[in-house]
Amino acid sequence: MPATPKKTNPSMLDVAHHAGVSIATVSNVINRPEKVAEATAERVRAAIAELGFVRNDAARLLATGTTSSIGMVLADLDNSLYVDMAHGAQQGADGVGLRLVLGNAACDMRRQDDYLHLFDEARVAGVLLSPMEDSLDGIERMRSHGRPIVLLNYEQAGVECCTVLVDNEQVGYVAARHLIETGCTRLAFVAARDEYQPVRARRAGVRRAVAEAQGVSLETIDADGLRFEGGQAVAHALAGRTGRPLPDGVVAVTDDLGNGIADGLHTALVAEVPGDIAVVGCEDNRSARSGPVALTTVELRGAKMGEAAAALLLEELNTPAGEHRHRTVTVRPALVERASTAQARLGV
Amino acid sequence: MPATPKKTNPSMLDVAHHAGVSIATVSNVINRPEKVAEATAERVRAAIAELGFVRNDAARLLATGTTSSIGMVLADLDNSLYVDMAHGAQQGADGVGLRLVLGNAACDMRRQDDYLHLFDEARVAGVLLSPMEDSLDGIERMRSHGRPIVLLNYEQAGVECCTVLVDNEQVGYVAARHLIETGCTRLAFVAARDEYQPVRARRAGVRRAVAEAQGVSLETIDADGLRFEGGQAVAHALAGRTGRPLPDGVVAVTDDLGNGIADGLHTALVAEVPGDIAVVGCEDNRSARSGPVALTTVELRGAKMGEAAAALLLEELNTPAGEHRHRTVTVRPALVERASTAQARLGV
DNA sequence: GACTCTGGTTTAAGCGCTTAATTCTCCGCT
DNA sequence: AGCGGAGAATTAAGCGCTTAAACCAGAGTC
Incomplete structure (x- = not known):
């Protein structure tokens, strides 16, 4: 019986061979199209499409040290307040090219920590967190790694980071x-x-x-x-x-x-x-x-909070390290x- | 003004230096502790704790080609059925060492595709999807990359993958x-x-x-x-x-x-x-x-479906490539x- | 005392990408 | 003919980790 060929993601090198160019050119087509001649670019794009190439984000992250993904840890998806926050955050992230992935703590402190750890391991660009109770260590770990984290709906004594509060x-x-x-x-x-x-x-x-x-x-x-x-x-x-x-x-x-x-x-x-x-x-x-x-x-106004949180995160990401001043946005509740x-x- | 030292995640090399061992030993302490002498391991662990080291999962993924993260794309978090599915999937994943991250398509087909693409880029181990409508191409892309994907609550004509259905x-x-x-x-x-x-x-x-x-x-x-x-x-x-x-x-x-x-x-x-x-x-x-x-x-029974989906995914992950037979699990609804x-x- | 084990540790070769530096071509000028 | 450039493509050096293979004592063996 013939061995089933192991399917796997084609790499840039595969694309390069297929298009008869070097791997750097492929990268350029994707990241700085203005640097490559139109005819070549066209050939490369065809190869990409033909092979179904999808960039390996892990490799990219490793090479550049940055990614556009951000993580959001929600206290409890059964509570629509947090779903609203997710909506708002997604709204806010969408507009500025950030990609939002969610973790549901489901009211479990351990799970909240797990997600923070996961996002830290994944080297996401930043984290949005609606903490359930005092979660100083998880937050501190993020911050000590230089990873921005903004808190939703919780005043954390002794932690300084951007925060979105409802009064x-x-x-x-x-x-x-x-x-x-x-x-x-x-x-x-x-x-x-x-x-x-x-x-x-x-x-x-x-x-x-x-x-x-x-x-x-x-x-x-x-x-x-x-x-x-x-x-x-x-x-x-x-x-x-x-x-x-x-x-x-x-x-x-x-x-x-x-x-x-x-x-x-x-x-x-x-x-x-x-x-x-x-x-x-x-x-x-x-x-x-x-x-x-x-x-x-x-x-x-969960949606508003989520949106504000995404905005704060973006602000922090765009500020040169060291110059950032943490802010707190307070959303006014409404009857x-x-x-x-x-x-x-x-x-x- | 003194430049603020740029905070960043410490690397294995930092840990190695700190503990006075080679980088391979650090890796062994983490991945195959039985291979390293207890005294050394202890020193390394101390260094890890002291530096607040967190493994770079991108690098690990790149080196090994595998990760324990799986992605789940939900049609609409405003619908508690999908929240239930998320719960069930998390339940199912938790027990077997898989880590679940969520994407909310929010009834938007484009967003569903975005998440599938994101997860494909991230080289997750597998994907759980509750599709909104015919989403053949996204699914096919996953499958052609050898990435298992299991469908929830949708019969997709012409696609063969594991599926959890409610009748x-x-x-x-x-x-x-x-x-x-x-x-x-x-x-x-x-x-x-x-x-x-x-x-x-x-x-x-x-x-x-x-x-x-x-x-x-x-x-x-x-x-x-x-x-x-x-x-x-x-x-x-x-x-x-x-x-x-x-x-x-x-x-x-x-x-x-x-x-x-x-x-x-x-x-x-x-x-x-x-x-x-x-x-x-x-x-x-x-x-x-x-x-x-x-x-x-x-x-x-969203939770049951989610759990079954996670189980099917695990099954597929554990089956040598080529030997896997797709299955459909049908959950019986209840009054x-x-x-x-x-x-x-x-x-x- | 030379020899093999063996448990412990290090070396080094990638994984797939980015990017600065380099090389190569082809043109227009003098 | 010779030279400087602009434009386009390539080379090669990592990013932080894993892991097979090599290395290195020190302990048994005969």
């Missing part, structure tokens, strides 16, 4: 303010006990809004996790409450949580949203749009009004 | 059968006119179920697109219908479409779901779980009952 304090403030303006006076802030930095900031914003207002009370409710089920559980706890009056306005620290609360309240027959209790979520996830009741929420707070507005 | 005919069948079993007799199949292959298959399945049943009618309704808004539009068209009776059971070819129909029917006050009309979606997107009414749907068909079951 999470403002997120909480906008949410609470909206409830207060629609007439709520007994607010509740629902979050997981887990001290995740954006949660803290949003809590602070809610506090500020309440403090500014007259005669508005605030209670903090701990949920179990940040997902739908956690919200349902909170609603059921609320259903069983005696003594203290129920809140009339809830700021849920995530949309999922908000949806869960709305659902739980409804099925437990304690209260209707927004009739009895208004609910505001945070982040404007896909799920907010299509929940049991369309959720008013404060959008983080998105939907049904879950509509009644209150009409009512009062 | 889309069965999807339609299961959906329609469920409606019929709950007592519906006037079915409607709602899909975009656009001839997307899975749509055709699901339509065929629906037809088969109807043909098998007694006294059940079927109409086909064309929607504008496969998203929520398309469904709303269909509902409004239905609302204005005269002469012909409304269907009592709807198979929507996607969950978004199903949600849109349920929403449109409700707001137009024509009918309630599931009270008057039962609705079944397809795919089991995240949106199905948290729509205006929880949608009964037929799940495609997920939720509220949107509950009433019908109780009613009839």
Whole structure:
């Protein structure tokens, strides 16, 4: 039986032979076409097409020390916020000739580190990271290799790199303010006990809004996790409450949580949203749009963040080493009004 | 002003000098530790740690011709089906030492090709692809370079490679059968006119179920697109219908479409779901779980598909060239009952 | 004491590309 | 005829790693 010829990527040398020129000419056709005579170039291009030649980027990277690929590590693709960031980053990268590859950490710190390591090994031009928690060492490693890294949606004490933030304090403030303006006076802030930095900031914003207002009370409710089920559980706890009056306005620290609360309240027959209790979520996830009741929420503008991050990265890449000054871009969150707070507005 | 020392990745040679050994020994410490004396290895490891050395994967790839990275091109990360596939693939890859990087085509054929090209340039070990439409050339290029590629959720006439399919005919069948079993007799199949292959298959399945049943009618309704808004539009068209009776059971070819129909029917006050009309979606997107009414749907099992794809890829990678026989794994879809068909079951 | 092992280490030849430096041609000028 | 150039193509030196082959003690053997 005849040995199947092992298929493999043709090399530049193959192309060169095929076109009857030297390997350098092939390279020139690809990288500096103006240096080669049109007739020759044409012959080379034909050879490339005929052989199906695709440049070996590893070799190119090795020779030049640069590549146009950048890596992005996302905390959790199940959360549409990060998908939005990916979109924005791709948008931003596309325009300037950078190529974006993604890694999904899937809420796993180890995986996040794995991807950072992978991208470092691959010598990507730069990295976009939406970190899950303090990830100093991974970030430091990148930076110590002179590889730009920009952080999304996380303030990292003690690390200096370009960062894109959403003003999470403002997120909480906008949410609470909206409830207060629609007439709520007994607010509740629902979050997981887990001290995740954006949660803290949003809590602070809610506090500020309440403090500014007259005669508005605030209670903090701990949920179990940040997902739908956690919200349902909170609603059921609320259903069983005696003594203290129920809140009339809830700021849920995530949309999922908000949806869960709305659902739980409804099925437990304690209260209707927004009739009895208004609910505001945070982040404007896909799920907010299509929940049991369309959720008013404060959008983080993931796409904008991703785009800004790509822009910052490009800026750093284009600045001569040493002259770069790190910047922080802060994206302003925006209220998105939907049904879950509509009644209150009409009512009062 | 003193020139800032240009930070860069330390090389193996740096490590070798630092540890007072040759570069080959460093390589051996990393790749075949059993070949080097423990004392030396220890010294080298210390040097690696001290310098923060990270292997240059491009150089390694160039030298060995192989890498453990595989690429996955996803049609649309906004669709949770593909996120599920990514999860499954990662799961599958993780266990066997393959490293998965993602590219989001975002429904853009050009971008899908770009990613295939990128991965080909990067000389990844293999590719996982959920193609959007006929993408013969991109696939052929991969294959002609001897790079394994496995297709997800798409039957590609004329291309032979390993494939993971969901039985889309069965999807339609299961959906329609469920409606019929709950007592519906006037079915409607709602899909975009656009001839997307899975749509055709699901339509065929629906037809088969109807043909098998007694006294059940079927109409086909064309929607504008496969998203929520398309469904709303269909509902409004239905609302204005005269002469012909409304269907009592709807198979929507996607969950978004199903949600849109349920929403449109409700707001137009024509009918309630599931009270008057039962609705079944397809795919089991995240949106199905948290729509205006929880949608009964037929799940495609994206995670299972991703995992199977990774397994097929590994199989091909481990088979000596030429001996590999392409296989197709078919995942059986499964009905997920939720509220949107509950009433019908109780009613009839 | 010459001889073979053998475990440990180094040497050196690539892998496929880029690019500075070089060589080669062919022209136009004097 | 001879010379300087411009333009086009080639040569060759790496980039950072892997790995087969060569080398080099020091320990057994007879």
